[in-house]
Amino acid sequence: MSNNIYIEYRFTVEPKEPASDILIAELGEAGFESFVEEEDEVLAYIQKADWSLDILNDIQILTNKNFKIRYGYKEIEQENWNVTWEQNFQPIIVDDVCMIRAPFHEPIGVEYDIVIEPKMSFGTGHHETTHMMLQHILKLNVKDKTVLDMGSGTGVLAILTAMRGATKIDAIDIDNWCFLNAQENVIRNKMDFISVYEGDVALLKDKKYDIIIANINRNILLEDLPEYVKSLNKNGILLLSGFYTEDLDMITQKCVELELKFEKNLERNNWVAAKYVN
Incomplete structure (x- = not known):
C-alpha cells in the first residue's frame, strides 16, 4: 500500500455551530477526504496530489462575516494522520444496539459490534449523516435483500446490512x-462476502x-439519482444522506419526478437522511 502524502488544514472556528458543518460540507465538495472535529477546531485532510495553493478560494464560509475562521496547513504522511485519529476516535453507540469502535476499543456486548479502522476514509458513525443512515438501516428488514452502499467510505453501512x-x-x-x-x-x-469496488x-x-444507500453530497445525488x-x-428502498435540511425539498422533488415516494426523514444538527420507496 502506498504511503500517501496528505495536506492537513487546522481550522479554528468561532462560533463552532453551525459553521463547522458548513465548512466540512464545502471542503468535501472541494476534494477534502477526511475530517476530525475537536473542541474548537476542525482538522481537514486532502491528498497532496489533489491539492493546490488556491484550494480554499471557493470556500464561501471563510468570507462570511458571521463567523471567525482562522487556519493553517502543513504536509503530513499517512502514518501521522493515523496517530491523529487514534488520539481522537471514540466509540459510538447507535440506538443502544450498534457499536462502532476502533480495533483498540473493548467490545461491550451490543447486538451489532462493528470494528472500523477508518484511516483516511469517511464513515465512522460520528458524523450526523452516517449516524442517521445507521439508524435507518436498523429499522429496515434487510434479511435476504440485495444492497448497494454507494460512496461507501469505510464500508460501515454495508457491514451493518450484512450483520x-x-x-x-x-x-x-x-x-x-x-x-x-x-x-x-x-x-x-x-463480512468478506461484501463485494467492494472502486468506481x-x-x-x-x-x-x-432491493436497497440502495447513498451518503454522498447533494450535487452528486441529484446527478446520479436517475441511475x-x-x-x-x-418495491425497493432508497436511503439518501449527505445534504442539509434546506436541500430536502430539492432532493424529494427530483425523486418524485423519477416516480419515487418520500416516506420519512431523520434530522440531526441540520443534516438529513431521507427514505424513499418505489
Whole structure:
C-alpha cells in the first residue's frame, strides 16, 4: 500500500455551530477526504496530489462575516494522520444496539459490534449523516435483500446490512483509499462476502438492488439519482444522506419526478437522511 502524502488544514472556528458543518460540507465538495472535529477546531485532510495553493478560494464560509475562521496547513504522511485519529476516535453507540469502535476499543456486548479502522476514509458513525443512515438501516428488514452502499467510505453501512442478514452487498467508492480501506474493514468484521469496488455510478449498469444507500453530497445525488432508480428493484428502498435540511425539498422533488415516494426523514444538527420507496 502506498504511503500517501496528505495536506492537513487546522481550522479554528468561532462560533463552532453551525459553521463547522458548513465548512466540512464545502471542503468535501472541494476534494477534502477526511475530517476530525475537536473542541474548537476542525482538522481537514486532502491528498497532496489533489491539492493546490488556491484550494480554499471557493470556500464561501471563510468570507462570511458571521463567523471567525482562522487556519493553517502543513504536509503530513499517512502514518501521522493515523496517530491523529487514534488520539481522537471514540466509540459510538447507535440506538443502544450498534457499536462502532476502533480495533483498540473493548467490545461491550451490543447486538451489532462493528470494528472500523477508518484511516483516511469517511464513515465512522460520528458524523450526523452516517449516524442517521445507521439508524435507518436498523429499522429496515434487510434479511435476504440485495444492497448497494454507494460512496461507501469505510464500508460501515454495508457491514451493518450484512450483520442484519443482507445476502448480496456491493460497496462502491470512487476514492482509491476508501476502496482499500473498505476491503480491510469487511475482512476485519468477517463480512468478506461484501463485494467492494472502486468506481462511480457507471458500475451500476445492468445491476439491480432491493436497497440502495447513498451518503454522498447533494450535487452528486441529484446527478446520479436517475441511475439509482434504474438499479432499484420493484418495491425497493432508497436511503439518501449527505445534504442539509434546506436541500430536502430539492432532493424529494427530483425523486418524485423519477416516480419515487418520500416516506420519512431523520434530522440531526441540520443534516438529513431521507427514505424513499418505489
